[in-house]
Amino acid sequence: MTKVVIIGGGPGGYEAALVGSQLGGDVTLVERDGLGGAAVLTDCVPSKTLIATAEVMSTMERAAELGLHFPGDDGADAIEVNMTELNKRVLDLAHAQSRDIDARLRHEGVRIIVGGGILQGPNRVDVTTTEGTEELDADIILLATGTTPRELPEARCDGTRILNWKQLYQLDAIPERLIVVGSGVTGAEFASAYDALGCDVVLVSSRQQVLPGEDQDAANVLQRAFTRRGMEVMSEARAESARVEGDEVVVGLTDGREVRGSHCLMAVGSIPNSAGLGMEEAGVTLTPGGHVLVDRVSRTSVRNIYAAGDVTGVFPLASVAAMQGRIAMWHALGDAVSPLDLRKVSSNVFTSPEIATVGTSQKQVDSGEVRVASVLLPLASNARAKMQGFTDGFVKLFCLPTTGIIVGGVVVAPNASELIHSVAVCVGQRVTVDEFSASFTVYPSMTGSLAEAARRLHHTGGEFLTS
C-alpha cells in the first residue's frame, strides 16, 4: 500500500485524504488545531456564519420601505444584537463542522494524528504530539499548511482591541467604532458585516478604491453602497501603526494622520506557513514570498512531495485548495487527472451586495490579454430586484468575439454566489450566448437579467452587438 502523509487538515488536506483513501492509499493526516483547518475553524466558515446574521439585519433595515414597521417605530434600531450569543453560534457551528469532517475521515479509514508535522527529508515526517515525537515513513507527502494573518511591525494584535480576523469572535459586545485596516476581500466582508450589525465602521483602504483585486465596476458599486450606508471609507490611507490609549485604539497612517476607534481589525493579508517545517531542507522550492512552488498537478520541486491550498499562493480559496489536494492524490496514486484550470474558478465576496465572478476578468480584458465582446446590465430595471427593494448591482458577461462562447461573468446582487453558477457552467462547458439565452428563466427573477445580457450579445453572423 502506498503510504501517504498529509500535513494540514484544511480543505487542501482533508479533501486529499478522502481521495487518497478512496484510491487505496494508507493515509495519515497530521493536524495541530482541528479538522477543517483555518477554513472551518477561524476563517471561511465563521465569517460566513457571522455574515448570515448580518444579512438578516440588512433586510430588517429595509423593512419600512417594504411596508413593515416595528412596535414603537424604531425600525431596525429596535433590534438588539447579542454578540455573545452570536459569536457562540458562530463558534459552535464551526466546531460542529470540524467534528463532522473528523468523523467522515475516520470512517473512510484515514488515520488522524493531532500534532505538528515537520519534514525530515522527502520520505519522512516527524510529528510532535502531547505524548512525544512520532516518526512517519511516507511514499507520498502532501503539504497543506495554509497561512497566518500578516501583522504590521508597529501594529501587533493584542486580541482585545487590536484584533486579527481569528480573534474577532471573542468580542462580547459590538465595538462602538471599528477601524478595519485593509480593504481586500477580508476587510471588505467584515466592514460590511459589522456595519450591518449596527457598528460604526471606518475602513482604511490603502488604494483608491476598495477591493483592488476585484472587478472595478463591482468595487465601485460596493464602495458607493458602503458610503451611502454611512461607513467612512478612507481611500489611499496606509496604516503603519496601531496602539491602545485607554479605551481607544489609535491607528497611525503613513501620511501622519491618526484614526481613532474603540477596536481595530487588521486585515492586511496573510503569510504562508512554510518556514521552519523542513521544506527547503527537503529540497522543496519556495517562491520569494515563501509560497511552495507547484505545477498544475500540485507537484513541488521534489518528485514525491505535493502541495495544495493557500501555502501555494495559487488562488487562496477553499474550493481551489480542495481541488489542488484532490488533483495531487489523483496524480500521485495514478488515477485519471486534469491539471488545475483557474479559468473556471468562481468566487464570491460576501458583502452587501455580494460580488461573484467567474472566468475572464475585466483586468485581463483591459490589459489586452483576452479579446472579448462584453455587456454590463444594471439590475435597477429588473422587476424582481425592484420588488425586493434592491437597486444596486449589475450582471456582466464576456464572450469570445468570433464564436460567442461565454468565457466569464460578474454578478453584483444579493445571492450573487448562487446566481454565478449558471455562468460558471457556461464557462466550463463552452456554452455560447445564443445557447444560454435560449434557455427559459423564471419570471420575475434576477437570472432573467443574465439571459437578457446574453441576448444583448447575440451573434449576428460576423459582429457581436455590445452595449
Ligand SMILES: Cc1cc2nc3c(=O)[nH]c(=O)nc-3n(C[C@H](O)[C@H](O)[C@H](O)COP(=O)(O)OP(=O)(O)OC[C@H]3O[C@@H](n4cnc5c(N)ncnc54)[C@H](O)[C@@H]3O)c2cc1C
Ligand atoms: C476571513 C476569511 C474568509 C474566507 N472566506 C472564504 C470563503 O467564503 N470562500 C472560500 O472559498 N475561501 C475563503 N477564504 C479562504 C480560505 O479560508 C482558504 O483558501 C482555505 O482555508 C485554504 O485551505 P488550506 O487547506 O490551504 O489551509 P487552511 O484552511 O489554512 O488549513 C491549514 C491547516 O494546516 C494546519 N497546519 C499548519 N502547519 C501545520 C503543521 N506543521 N502541522 C500540522 N498542522 C499544520 C493549520 O493548523 C491549519 O489547520 C477565506 C479566508 C479568510 C481569511
Ligand SMILES: NC(=O)c1ccc[n+]([C@@H]2O[C@H](COP(=O)([O-])OP(=O)(O)OC[C@H]3O[C@@H](n4cnc5c(N)ncnc54)[C@H](O)[C@@H]3O)[C@@H](O)[C@H]2O)c1
Ligand atoms: N469570500 C471569500 O472567498 C474570501 C474571503 C476572504 C478572503 N478570501 C481569500 O483570501 C485572499 C486574501 O484576502 P485578504 O483580504 O485577507 O488579503 P489581501 O492581501 O487580498 O488584502 C489585503 C489588503 O490590505 C491592504 N493593505 C496592506 N497593508 C496595508 C496597510 N498598511 N494599510 C492599509 N491597507 C493595507 C492591501 O493593499 C490589500 O488590499 C483573497 O484573495 C481571497 O482569495 C476569500
